[in-house]
Amino acid sequence: MIMEKLVSVITPTYNCAQYIGQTIESVIAQTYQNWEMIIVDDCSTDHTKEEVKKYSQKDPRIKYMCLEKNAGAAVARTQAMKQAAGSYMAFLDSDDLWTPEKLEVQIRIMEEKGINFSCTEYEQMNEQGERTGKKIRVVPKTDYNRLLLDCPVGNSTVVYNVDKMGKFEVPDIRKRNDDALWLKMLKKERYIVGIDQCLMLYRVRQNSISSNKFKLIKYHWILYRDIEHLSIVRSAFHICYWCVIKILKVK
Numbered sequence: 001m002i003m004e005k006l007v008s009v010i011t012p013t014y015n016c017a018q019y020i021g022q023t024i025e026s027v028i029a030q031t032y033q034n035w036e037m038i039i040v041d042d043c044s045t046d047h048t049k050e051e052v053k054k055y056s057q058k059d060p061r062i063k064y065m066c067l068e069k070n071a072g073a074a075v076a077r078t079q080a081m082k083q084a085a086g087s088y089m090a091f092l093d094s095d096d097l098w099t100p101e102k103l104e105v106q107i108r109i110m111e112e113k114g115i116n117f118s119c120t121e122y123e124q125m126n127e128q129g130e131r132t133g134k135k136i137r138v139v140p141k142t143d144y145n146r147l148l149l150d151c152p153v154g155n156s157t158v159v160y161n162v163d164k165m166g167k168f169e170v171p172d173i174r175k176r177n178d179d180a181l182w183l184k185m186l187k188k189e190r191y192i193v194g195i196d197q198c199l200m201l202y203r204v205r206q207n208s209i210s211s212n213k214f215k216l217i218k219y220h221w222i223l224y225r226d227i228e229h230l231s232i233v234r235s236a237f238h239i240c241y242w243c244v245i246k247i248l249k250v251k
Contacts, residue, residue, distance in 0.1 A: 004034035007103055007159070008086030012076035013094035014042040017051045019203065020094045022129065024055045024062060027092065032103035038083050039094070040076040041066040048094075074170040074177035081170070087163045091178070095203040096156040097129075102199040106159050109195055116161040117189045122154045122200035131201065138194025144186040148228075148238055151179045153192055157200045158182070165189055171227045175219040180227050217243070 009027055013020055020039075027037050039052055043066060056062040063083070067076060081089065088107060092098065102120075110118055119142075124134045139152045147153065155178040165188055171180035182192065217239060224235035 004032060005087040005107070006085060007032070007035045007088045007090050007107065008081075008084030008162075009035055009037040010077060010080045010084065010089055010091050011037060011039045011094050012042060012073045012080060013039055013044065013048055013052075014070075014073070014076075015044045015046045015048060016094040017044070017046045017048040020048060021051050021055070022097060023092065023094050024052070026097040026100075027062075028055070028059065029100045030098065030103050031101050032107060035061060035090075035103065036084070036086060037062045037092075038080040039064050040080040042073065042076045043067055043070040072172070072174045072177070074172045074174070074180075077177065077181075078170045081167055084162070084167075087161070088159055089162050090159045092156045095205065097125075097201040097203075098156070099199050099201070103159075105197060105199060106195060110159065110161065113193075115193045116164045117185060117191065118159055118193045118195055119153045120157040120195045120200060121198040122157050122202050123198050124204050125201045127203065127205050129201075129203070132204075135198055136202075138196055140194050140196075141191040142186075142194065143191055144183060147179070147182055147186060147192070148224075148230075150242055151182070152194075153178075153182055154200060154202060156202065158192070160185065160189075171223075173219060173222055173227060175216055176223050180223055183223075183228060 041048055052064045056064050106118060106120060119138060121138050122136050124132045126132060136154060142152055168184055170177050173180055220239050220242060224230045224238055
């Protein structure tokens, strides 16, 4: 039996008191138990802090910290990653849920196959936590150029080997900072390997910015031009491609 290495669960949060308790419980319920959960609060104005404290006071593996000022998810995620002590890092947004076997299955496959950077399939649920039956499949291997097209990677499914890849700082962009982080990591590791098992539930919230895909165009432009330094032509191509893909999905 493979000894359980410490996994650091990285969870930035902002005004997510309604959901974060369920998210924490999905980590507590893991069959893989050698984890720490680092929750960094981006100065929530609701009772997120009180909700998290209910769990952290009972379980020392759950660690809470709050930023001094509202700075965005990228800064919160970077702070959590700096605090992480695990051999692996796993990412979990504060309104998503893991299936109980998520870490056990993913870490075992990564250890057995020598995979340093992986993601899995996931299923969508509505705001109330009801499964929609819509599953998002994985690409077997996603490299830098493939990820630029439409990012076939669910943020809350990603795990990477810190011992092999080191730590990273998340590019400071308000939205699409997860994409920016994966692109940065793919300059060091050639592929994100897709594991074809559904191990995460993604909550689709109607009022979130990400639910309105076309509001994200400006963030894509910032990502391509200011962070990845792509040419104007290539940046425009990727935005057009992304828009077409989203239109086709809507239809």
